[in-house]
Amino acid sequence: MKQVCMTLLTTASIVITLLTSSIVSAAIVINEFLPDPSGTDSGNEWIELYNNGTSTVNIDSWAIDAGTSSFSTIFTFSSTSLLSGDYLVIGESNVSGADLTATLGLGNATATGDGLRLIDNAAVVIDTVIYGPNNNDNFIDDTAGIASSLAPSPTTGLTLGRLPNGVDTDASAIDFSVLASPSLGVSNSVVPLPPTVWLFGSGLLGLIGIARRKKAA
């Protein structure tokens, strides 16, 4: 019996290990970015990376590519690592709170969609987001095909960010939203709706109404 229990325990732990390793393999994602700051874009754009894995990832010689009609490298990392759960912000010169400073020049995707991606030191694409009204320039995304799922067009002064925070399905339309407020260097969170809206949405106001009517009757 003891032997059987031990075998079961071992099998269970192997299964758990396999499940865990397949779900939480270290992954760096483009988590949030500000392509169209209020006022002058130059000097004020930023990109937030996030390590949604369980181990530290060395991104030495990795690079960020961006473009309005095709990708080209705009920044290369040196001597940089991201701990599990860590955020890293690459900001232009006026961005306070940025970890690294760079000139980004991100497209605002006004007429056609633009792209932003992270590549590793072997030029393997790690994460891509295509955003804007269309993909007339045929940007390739993480499906390895021409992107058909696009993140929204930017809103001036607001960021495009992953909701839920850090989650990457490789479909930009599902993963990215215009965030209600930028969250540079911290988790992207859903801003709670005002209590009245929540009550209407949940139907509780209706219930309260019924309760009041009953009391009056």
Ligand SMILES: [Ca+2]
């Ligand atoms: Ca811009």
Ligand SMILES: [Ca+2]
């Ligand atoms: Ca992705």
Ligand SMILES: [Ca+2]
């Ligand atoms: Ca954030």
